[in-house]
Amino acid sequence: NSKQNNNDTITMQTPWTMGNGTFNQRYLITEKYWDRKNGPIFFYTGNEGDIWDFALNSGFITELAEQQRALVIFAEHRYYGKSLPFGQESFNIPQVGLLTVEQALADFALLISQLKQELGASNCPVIVFGGSYGGMLSAYMRQRYPNLVAGALAASAPVLSTAGMGDPRQFFRDVTSDFEGYAPECSAAVRGAFQRVQDLAEHQAYDRLQSAFALCKKPSSPGDVRQLKGFLRNAFTLLAMLDYPYSTHFWGDMPAHPVKVACEAMLSGPDLLANLRNTSGIVYNSTGEQTCFDLYSLYVECADPTGCGLGSNSLAWDYQACTEIELCYESNNVTDMFPAMTFTPAERLAYCSKRWGVTPRPGWLQTQYWGDALSTASNIIYSNGDLDPWANGGVRTSLSPSVVAINITDGAHHLDLRGSNDADPASVISARKTEANLIAQWVAMERLRLK
Numbered sequence: 001n002s003k004q005n006n007n008d009t010i011t012m013q014t015p016w017t018m019g020n021g022t023f024n025q026r027y028l029i030t031e032k033y034w035d036r037k038n039g040p041i042f043f044y045t046g047n048e049g050d051i052w053d054f055a056l057n058s059g060f061i062t063e064l065a066e067q068q069r070a071l072v073i074f075a076e077h078r079y080y081g082k083s084l085p086f087g088q089e090s091f092n093i094p095q096v097g098l099l100t101v102e103q104a105l106a107d108f109a110l111l112i113s114q115l116k117q118e119l120g121a122s123n124c125p126v127i128v129f130g131g132s133y134g135g136m137l138s139a140y141m142r143q144r145y146p147n148l149v150a151g152a153l154a155a156s157a158p159v160l161s162t163a164g165m166g167d168p169r170q171f172f173r174d175v176t177s178d179f180e181g182y183a184p185e186c187s188a189a190v191r192g193a194f195q196r197v198q199d200l201a202e203h204q205a206y207d208r209l210q211s212a213f214a215l216c217k218k219p220s221s222p223g224d225v226r227q228l229k230g231f232l233r234n235a236f237t238l239l240a241m242l243d244y245p246y247s248t249h250f251w252g253d254m255p256a257h258p259v260k261v262a263c264e265a266m267l268s269g270p271d272l273l274a275n276l277r278n279t280s281g282i283v284y285n286s287t288g289e290q291t292c293f294d295l296y297s298l299y300v301e302c303a304d305p306t307g308c309g310l311g312s313n314s315l316a317w318d319y320q321a322c323t324e325i326e327l328c329y330e331s332n333n334v335t336d337m338f339p340a341m342t343f344t345p346a347e348r349l350a351y352c353s354k355r356w357g358v359t360p361r362p363g364w365l366q367t368q369y370w371g372d373a374l375s376t377a378s379n380i381i382y383s384n385g386d387l388d389p390w391a392n393g394g395v396r397t398s399l400s401p402s403v404v405a406i407n408i409t410d411g412a413h414h415l416d417l418r419g420s421n422d423a424d425p426a427s428v429i430s431a432r433k434t435e436a437n438l439i440a441q442w443v444a445m446e447r448l449r450l451k
Contacts, residue, residue, distance in 0.1 A: 023085035025107060028055050028074040029115075030062070035069035040125045040150075040443045041116070044074040045108055045141060047134030048317045049309065051076035051083075054134065057250040059419020061129050064436055068443065071124070075111055077104050077137075079316040091315045093357055099316060101324055102368065104137065109145045125446035127439050131155040131414030132390065133325070136162065139380050140369050151379035151442035153435055154394075155414035159382075160372055161393025163365035164326040168343075171306060171329040172233075172336040174389040178240040178259050179337065186263035190236070190279075191337040193272035194229070198339060201225040212273040213280075216292035224295070229339045231299040233331060234307045235280040236262070236338070243387045243412040245423040251309075253286040256423070259387075303352055305329045305343045306389075322352035324364050375399040379442050381435055385411020385428075404438065406431045 042065050055074040065072045076083040079099045084090040116122050128149050130138035135157030142152040180187040200208050210218040243259045255261050265279040284298050302308035303321035321327050331338035352358050384391035385408040398405045409427040416431045
């Protein structure tokens with residue numbers, strides 16, 4: 001079922017305020033497996049997209065709900081999907097200023113409290129789940145609202161790198177490692193193809209670039225060439241993140257083992273530019289219906305070098321990357337296979353000042369959500385797959401008996417949140433069992449506390 005919830009906005013400490021206005025927040029809820037007397041509440045902390053996209057790709061939560069007789073709620077994040085506080089004006093300045101991590105967490109806290117009251121579920125323990133940015137939010141919910149949340153599964157949550165605590169070279173280095181892991185000659189071919197792009201750009205051979213990549217419009221400037229490079233690099237980012245052992249329909253249609261499929265395309269013949277075009281087509285032309293590639297509609301350059309997505313969701317994520325979420329990642333063609341493309345704090349400041357009229361707040365997530373001083377937290381699972389380029393921006397080592405790191409061999413981006421599949425590696429089957437056991441323990445402990 002899809003329902004609406006009115007949440008209070010929180011007055012900002014600026015000359016501009018919205019008082020105590022409300023907005024409609026979307027959430028999905030199913031009582032199919034719930035034992036009203038003893039069952040817990042499993043609550044997904046929505047992230048940067050339509051909540052249905054996450055609900056349809058997080059089958060582990062409903063599988064676990066069936067085992068543990070839980071109520072399941074997927075809550076949409078403010079400013080994403082249909083939860084737009086100001087409708088079509090949500091991304092105007094200053095209305096967009098109410099898009100913060102703190103506000104999103106407060107929405108979830110209010111929603112949990114309100115639904116527990118409406119459903120007569122005051123003694124039902126709450127476990128939060130999330131993947132990627134949603135995983136960060138789940139961990140933050142346990143840290144910020146331990147009175148409401150008994151535990152958190154933070155899958156593929158880059159809580160360190162997004163707080164400015166990582167190596168800016170790490171992300172694209174790890175994307176490269178995925179392709180090198182399949183075959184060293186694969187990453188060498190990618191590197192060689194990008195060098196051909198650079199050579200043509202330096203000679204302003206824009207006609208050749210247009211024909212080589214089937215572009216709808218001929219590049220005509222260094223800016224267009226940068227857009228082309230970002231467009232191509234973004235394809236490899238998505239192929240690495242979504243390197244699942246079966247086909248998926250999450251952020252587009254992907255074949256099984258997309259990194260393998262991409263490397264086979266890159267090594268399919270001597271024409272490196274054609275191979276690079278066909279590899280990007282796995283992401284941008286999965287249906288085969290694109291007759292040409294429109295660089296500016298298929299990829300949006302923004303304050304996240306790993307990609308902001310498209311549509312209004314991309315605006316919301318761009319704003320967050322300009323304010324609290326630090327994503328100053330770079331490729332350099334030394335530690336990775338991509339063209340040298342920087343995104344320094346100074347470049348971030350210049351972009352964000354021009355685009356949104358804001359000054360980024362470096363270190364703010366460290367201040368609010370503890371940085372790497374997480375050992376004093378409790379009841380949080382940080383799970384990461386070793387194929388996921390986000391993994392090394394998160395917690396890879398257990399910090400205490402109740403702040404547990406689970407590393408998943410052959411696992412891509414939050415594979416453990418996906419539903420069971422015959423192609424699952426043994427590592428993720430084991431990880432889900434560990435997660436289920438820990439969650440059952442937390443639920444039992446919280447029941448005792450609530451009584």
